[in-house]
Amino acid sequence: MSYCVELSAYEIIKKxxxxxxxxxxxxxxxxxxxxxxxxxxxxxITLTEDSALKKAQDIDKKIERGERTxxxxxxxxxxxxxxxxxxxxTTCASRMLENFIPPYNATVVNxxxxxxxxxxxxxxxxEFAMGSSTEHSYFGPTHNPWDLExxxxxxxxxxxxxxxxxxxxxxxxSDTGGSIRCPASFCSAVGLKPTYGLVSRFGLIAYANSLExxxxxxxxxxxxxLLLSCIADHDPLDSTSVNKPKEDYTNYLVDDIxxxxxxxxxxxxGEGTQDSVEKGVWDAIKKLEQLGADYQExxxxxxxxxxxxxxxxxxxxxxxxxxxxxxxxxxxxIPNKSYDWNAVYLKNRRFGFGFEVKRRIILGTFxxxxxxxxxxxLKAQKIRTLIRRDFETAFKRFDVLIGPTMPVLPFRxxxxxxxxxxxxxCDIDGVPANLAGIPSISIPCSFSNGLPIGLQIMAPPFxxxxxxxxxxxFQKNFPILKKLGGHE
Ligand code: GLN
Numbered sequence: 001m002s003y004c005v006e007l008s009a010y011e012i013i014k015k016x017x018x019x020x021x022x023x024x025x026x027x028x029x030x031x032x033x034x035x036x037x038x039x040x041x042x043x044x045i046t047l048t049e050d051s052a053l054k055k056a057q058d059i060d061k062k063i064e065r066g067e068r069t070x071x072x073x074x075x076x077x078x079x080x081x082x083x084x085x086x087x088x089x090t091t092c093a094s095r096m097l098e099n100f101i102p103p104y105n106a107t108v109v110n111x112x113x114x115x116x117x118x119x120x121x122x123x124x125x126x127e128f129a130m131g132s133s134t135e136h137s138y139f140g141p142t143h144n145p146w147d148l149e150x151x152x153x154x155x156x157x158x159x160x161x162x163x164x165x166x167x168x169x170x171x172x173x174s175d176t177g178g179s180i181r182c183p184a185s186f187c188s189a190v191g192l193k194p195t196y197g198l199v200s201r202f203g204l205i206a207y208a209n210s211l212e213x214x215x216x217x218x219x220x221x222x223x224x225x226l227l228l229s230c231i232a233d234h235d236p237l238d239s240t241s242v243n244k245p246k247e248d249y250t251n252y253l254v255d256d257i258x259x260x261x262x263x264x265x266x267x268x269x270g271e272g273t274q275d276s277v278e279k280g281v282w283d284a285i286k287k288l289e290q291l292g293a294d295y296q297e298x299x300x301x302x303x304x305x306x307x308x309x310x311x312x313x314x315x316x317x318x319x320x321x322x323x324x325x326x327x328x329x330x331x332x333x334i335p336n337k338s339y340d341w342n343a344v345y346l347k348n349r350r351f352g353f354g355f356e357v358k359r360r361i362i363l364g365t366f367x368x369x370x371x372x373x374x375x376x377x378l379k380a381q382k383i384r385t386l387i388r389r390d391f392e393t394a395f396k397r398f399d400v401l402i403g404p405t406m407p408v409l410p411f412r413x414x415x416x417x418x419x420x421x422x423x424x425x426c427d428i429d430g431v432p433a434n435l436a437g438i439p440s441i442s443i444p445c446s447f448s449n450g451l452p453i454g455l456q457i458m459a460p461p462f463x464x465x466x467x468x469x470x471x472x473x474f475q476k477n478f479p480i481l482k483k484l485g486g487h488e
Contacts, residue, residue, distance in 0.1 A: 008220055008223050009075045009169045009223040009227070010222050010223060012026060012074075012075055013071075013072070013074075013075060016073050016074050017069070017073060022056075022060055023057075023059045023063075023073075024053065024057055024060055026076070027052050027053055028056075030076045030167065030168070031049050031052070034047065034121075038167060040143060040148055041142060041145055041167070042124060042139075043142050043152075043157075044121045044122065044124060044158060044162065044167070045093065045122050045137075045139050046091075047121040048119055049120075051119070052076065052120045055118045056074060056118060059073065059074045059116050059118075060074075062116075069116050070114060070115030070116035071230055072117035072118075073115075073116050074116060074118060075117055075118065075169050075170055077120065077168060077170045077227075078121055078158070078163070078167070078170075078172070079109065079121070079159075079171070080122070080123050080158070080171070080172055080173050081093055081123055081125055081158070082125060082128070082129055082204060083108065083109060083174065083205075084102035084104060084205065085102060085122065086103065086104050086109075087102075088102075088122060089122070090102050090122065090205070091139075092125070092127060092128050092129070092205050093128075093136075093137035093138055093139055094127045094128055094352070094353065094357070095138045095332050095352050096327075096349075096352035096353055097325075098332065100330055102203070105203060106200075106202060106203020106214075107200035107233075108199060108204075109203065111230055111231050117170070123156070123157075123159045123171065124137050124139060124158030124161075125137060125154065125157065125159075126155035126179075127357050128205070128207050128318070128357050129155040129179055129207045130155065130318070131154045131155050131356060132155065132179075132423055132426045133151035133152075133153065133154045133417065134153070134154040134155060134156075134161075135414075135417045136154075136155075136354060136356045141157075141413055142158045143161070143413070144186060144187060145165040146187065147451065150186075150410040150413060151186065151412070152183050152186055152410070153184070153185060155183075156175070156180055156191075157186075159173045160173070160183035160186070160187040160189045160217050161187055163187075163217055164219070170216065171216070171218070172216065172231070173214070174213065174214050175214075175215055175430075175434065176207050176208050176211045177211060177430055177431040177434050178193075178427050179430075180217055181440060181441070182427070182430055182442075183217070184217055184405070184442040184444075185405035185444075185452065185453070185454025186409075186452060186454075187452060188444035188447075188452035188454075188480075189219065190216075190217070190218050190219070190220055190441065190442065190444070191215065191216070191217045191224075192216055192224050192228060192440070193215050193433060193434070193441075194213050194214075194215050194232060194439050195213075195438060195462050195463075195464065196210075196211075196240070196438075196461075197241055197242040197437075198232045198439070199215065199228075199233075200214075200231075200237065201238050201240065202237040202241075206317075206321040207314070207317070207318055207321065208314040208315075209321065210313065210317060211313065211314060211317070211434040211435070212434070214231065216231070221441075221443065221468060221475050222250070224441070224471070225249040225252065225253055226249075228249045228468075229246075229247065229248050229249045234246075247465075252465040252468040252469045252472070253468065254472065254473075255476050255477070256469070256473065257291050257469060257473045258292035259294065260399050261293070261294055261296075261397070261398045261400075262285065262293050262296075262401075263295070263298040263394055263401045263402065264296070264297045264298065265298060265299075265303065265394075265401050265403045266298065266299045267299065267304060268303070268403025268404060269281075269403065269404070270407075270428070272407050272425060274407065274409060276409060276449070276453070277404050277408065277409065277448075278404070279448075280445055280447075280448060280453035281402075281445060281455055283445070283446060284445035284446065284474070284478075285402060288473075291474070295402075296398075298394055298398065300390040300432075301390065302383060302386040302387045302389075303387065303432050305383045305386075306428070306432045307427065307428050307431060308380070309379075309380035309381075309383040309384055309387070310380075310434065311363075312377060312380035313377070313384065313435075314360075314364075315367060316364040317364070318361060318364050319360070319363075319365040320368070322357070325348075325349065325352065326344075326345050326348060326349070327345070328348075331352060332351065334348055359420065387432060387435050388435065388436045391458075391460075395460045399466055400457050400459045400466050400467070402457055402458070405429060405430065405455065406426060406430070406453075407425075407428055407429055408426060410451050410452070430456075437461060438458055438459065439463065439467055440457065441471055442454040442456050443455050443471045445474070447480070455474075
């Protein structure tokens with residue numbers, strides 16, 4: 001029955017509903033598989049086997065009694081460890097929160113449980129979601145299931161690795177500057193960053209809240225549409241959550257992209273883009289053309305400034321958001337006899353945070369300080385507006401905009417981790433969508449030397465329907481991911 005875990009959520013739900021597969025058996029197999037291969041991949045920080053099996057039994061009983069079940073009907077979901085889960089420790093991959101057990105669920109977690117999704121564990125990530133490789137984790141790096149010596153991308157690397165190695169059927173990630181799409185691309189998963197405000201951020205531990213969204217990481221576009229339909233809902237607990245009627249994104253799983261206008265963003269193929277990535281993405285564009293879409297190249301001039309403005313805004317927000325970790329009420333605390341709160345505070349933060357997090361707090365504090373605010377933070381905000389306008393203008397001519405998700409193939413563990421600028425450069429194609437607040441999807445489009453390449457598609461705000469339609473058509477007509485490699 002080990003085939004069960006390789007199936008998509010759609011296929012598993014079908015079998016469960018037809019009573020061909022018991023939820024308990026399927027969830028047990030997921031954990032068996034985890035026991036077999038997790039040692040090599042390290043996708044998880046915390047596993048929740050007991051509660052998952054209990055929930056599985058409850059759902060099986062519901063099915064036996066003929067009661068209505070939710071849309072996720074027993075599917076095993078991995079949750080990134082910066083999304084709060086009541087009673088389950090939520091660490092942000094940081095020593096600071098190593099023993100933090102949230103007293104409440106993030107709204108997305110409640111929505112998933114309402115639909116009978118089963119949480120099987122919390123996934124590894126870069127500390128506080130700061131990074132692009134999942135190497136900046138207090139708990140050690142995650143390995144790419146396609147090549148264990150390489151990174152899975154980040155910061156939601158554990159979620160993508162878990163889904164692609166079939167240690168989870170669905171996963172949630174968060175994306176501040178590419179963190180859903182980057183690991184999706186590096187692991188050959190589908191990853192969608194929703195429009196800012198579509199999915200509640202209540203219970204997402206903040207890194208840079210004006211940029212980030214929670215979104216699905218899945219094996220295919222169908223599962224992505226299903227999970228998005230479950231989590232995209234208005235939430236009064238998040239003041240940036242948009243009040244619009246709930247949509248069923250599975251309605252857009254339609255194989256028809258005739259006359260869709262694709263704009264190919266020249267700047268996303270700039271310096272530093274590897275030839276194999278460029279080729280893989282252009283081959284995919286030609287395939288979309290075969291399906292009836294039209295394409296044309298377009299230049300978005302201000303994207304040249306997106307990376308520096310992203311990093312200034314993200315670090316500034318981080319310096320403010322992370323000020324709350326003083327170790328007094330919760331979080332890492334070193335026994336200290338001093339009554340000088342400043343000394344206590346300092347020690348807790350010095351040893352509670354990792355190197356990259358501290359670097360960003362310092363840089364962000366600098367960018368916000370008197371005398372530098374105008375020169376850095378304010379300027380970055382102005383560029384952000386120009387970038388948003390570039391996109392608005394481009395969307396008058398094109399339905400969607402396209403580029404690579406990542407400029408490079410998955411790199412080796414240790415290759416970039418000591419060179420922060422090189423690491424930041426990897427985010428060059430991902431950050432524009434966050435600055436503009438628009439939805440963006442990464443779809444596996446090809447392989448080079450056994451390593452995955454992702455195609456990135458961006459749409460106007462709240463046009464996730466287009467991303468799903470195009471992604472679905474692409475996957476239906478050009479399936480590239482037939483069999484998982486290496487980890488059966
Ligand atoms: N790699 C980017 C950063 O380090 C994006 C991270 C994210 O999206 N959470 O900031």
